[in-house]
Amino acid sequence: MQRRTTGRGLAAVLFTDIVGSTAIAAEMGNTRWSELVARHHRIVRRTLGRFGGHEVDTAGDGFFATFGRPADAIRCAVAATEAVRQLGIEIRAGVSFGELETTERKPSGLVVNTAARVMSVAGPGEVLVPASVREIVSGAGIAFTEHGVHQLKGLDGEFRLYKVTEVDGAAAAPPLEVEEASERRREIFPSGVGRRSAILIGIAAGLVVLITAIVLFATGREPAGPRASARLTGDSVAPFADETGRIGRRIALGVEGRVDAFLSYVDQPIAAGEGSVWVLRAPRLLNVDPDHDEVRSTVFDIGFANSQTVETGADAVWLLSAGTLYKVHPGTAEAAPFLVLPAPPGIVTWSFALDDAIWVAESDGTLVHMDPRTGARTQSETGLRIDLLGTTRRRLWASDVIEGEVREIDRATMLPTGQPLRIGGSIDGLVGRGDHLWVLDRQLGVVTRVDVASRAVSRSVRVGDDPSGIAVGEDAVWVGDVGGSLYRVDVSTLEVERIPVGFEVLGVDVDVASGEVWLYLGAAVAPP
Numbered sequence: 001m002q003r004r005t006t007g008r009g010l011a012a013v014l015f016t017d018i019v020g021s022t023a024i025a026a027e028m029g030n031t032r033w034s035e036l037v038a039r040h041h042r043i044v045r046r047t048l049g050r051f052g053g054h055e056v057d058t059a060g061d062g063f064f065a066t067f068g069r070p071a072d073a074i075r076c077a078v079a080a081t082e083a084v085r086q087l088g089i090e091i092r093a094g095v096s097f098g099e100l101e102t103t104e105r106k107p108s109g110l111v112v113n114t115a116a117r118v119m120s121v122a123g124p125g126e127v128l129v130p131a132s133v134r135e136i137v138s139g140a141g142i143a144f145t146e147h148g149v150h151q152l153k154g155l156d157g158e159f160r161l162y163k164v165t166e167v168d169g170a171a172a173a174p175p176l177e178v179e180e181a182s183e184r185r186r187e188i189f190p191s192g193v194g195r196r197s198a199i200l201i202g203i204a205a206g207l208v209v210l211i212t213a214i215v216l217f218a219t220g221r222e223p224a225g226p227r228a229s230a231r232l233t234g235d236s237v238a239p240f241a242d243e244t245g246r247i248g249r250r251i252a253l254g255v256e257g258r259v260d261a262f263l264s265y266v267d268q269p270i271a272a273g274e275g276s277v278w279v280l281r282a283p284r285l286l287n288v289d290p291d292h293d294e295v296r297s298t299v300f301d302i303g304f305a306n307s308q309t310v311e312t313g314a315d316a317v318w319l320l321s322a323g324t325l326y327k328v329h330p331g332t333a334e335a336a337p338f339l340v341l342p343a344p345p346g347i348v349t350w351s352f353a354l355d356d357a358i359w360v361a362e363s364d365g366t367l368v369h370m371d372p373r374t375g376a377r378t379q380s381e382t383g384l385r386i387d388l389l390g391t392t393r394r395r396l397w398a399s400d401v402i403e404g405e406v407r408e409i410d411r412a413t414m415l416p417t418g419q420p421l422r423i424g425g426s427i428d429g430l431v432g433r434g435d436h437l438w439v440l441d442r443q444l445g446v447v448t449r450v451d452v453a454s455r456a457v458s459r460s461v462r463v464g465d466d467p468s469g470i471a472v473g474e475d476a477v478w479v480g481d482v483g484g485s486l487y488r489v490d491v492s493t494l495e496v497e498r499i500p501v502g503f504e505v506l507g508v509d510v511d512v513a514s515g516e517v518w519l520y521l522g523a524a525v526a527p528p
Contacts, residue, residue: 011100012073013115017062051076088184094119117152125175270507270520273312274330307349314372353389361386380414390430429470480505484525
């Protein structure tokens, strides 16, 4: 029976698949391989959404998608190639452009066959295009190198192919080293009895790393093995002047030691406000007086925990370490426990948000509301998985990292309201101001804006390869990057400006009263 054609038109076609999938599946086993493929699909689908791609089909471990413009297909392919490396895998991709025949079933035609055959020639991490596509995207900020002349199976004639080497001034990253890829795959575990179990397994494994780091920190010993080159740093804080685009005078914190492991468990390591800058440098809270370059350490030991954060507001400094919330006097730096939550069975994390009220949540869904001055307390069981809390104008939001969504919580009933807002990816930072909620995905290095009034989720914008934290000011959102850059995202247009800093940016915050941006800096680096 002949298929009925419903339309024709010009389109770009993208095909991808995982390189060496058979060997990797045998290495990991069926269950862990299925988990890896599921994560791969989530990453690629999110990337398709960023670049306006339309998913047509998935065949095992590959994708077939269409785009209106070939430049968008190429940008998507390169971004996806680099994003899936967090899983310890490489994908290959082929892009073609031409007349697409749309049938009752799915797009077809010569352009589809060409993209599939071009992809089959590509090596690990390569994005290939035929010469015709290279000519079409000339001037689009995409650079190529010759890949040779190939006979493509099932197609007449020879095709000169080109490999994408640069997109918008950024060189395409090389494939992972074999050992690094294997190590990343070893960290992928199945979800077991549920997605919540997967994150708890990850936290448990992380706690082992944290305890090891604490011992090394206390003894001054360096670990053996491939990670023995991890750095020692002398940290500092510095203001950033938006009008000049430069950091101001660096104020040394006077501490030495390994910070990498500790920062993995700190949601917000720096808070600017109440006349000082505060740095959470476990097991101490450091108080920086910017007027006198004086650094004081709090006298109480906050210890180490799997979730810590520091915030300023309501005439105090607030430090959450595991289930204990400390109220710190901004003048004397004296601290006292303000809220102590009993430790529930199992492994949980805690999150914190502050507006005109204090909000503390346990990852099992317990939510506590407190008056910051009187200490009056209300508690609710939301029934949600809560990994992070954020506030906008008169609204409270909770995020679920695994599901990749945020949910509004009614401030009066302290129960979820409305439908979840699907963000996708990983939600590693959640900050709000006015009617906008901002979401940071550290794995993909992107920021997404949510208009809470219309519940519209914006396109995601790129903010570096290793973002460390996010803060929101009056007209810009600031994202630090451990690679040595600060990113400024315009709150209205979503235009992104990369500002080379020359030091690892371990954290960023905005003093709400003055609007001043403060950076927590690590070792000197050469920014990309």
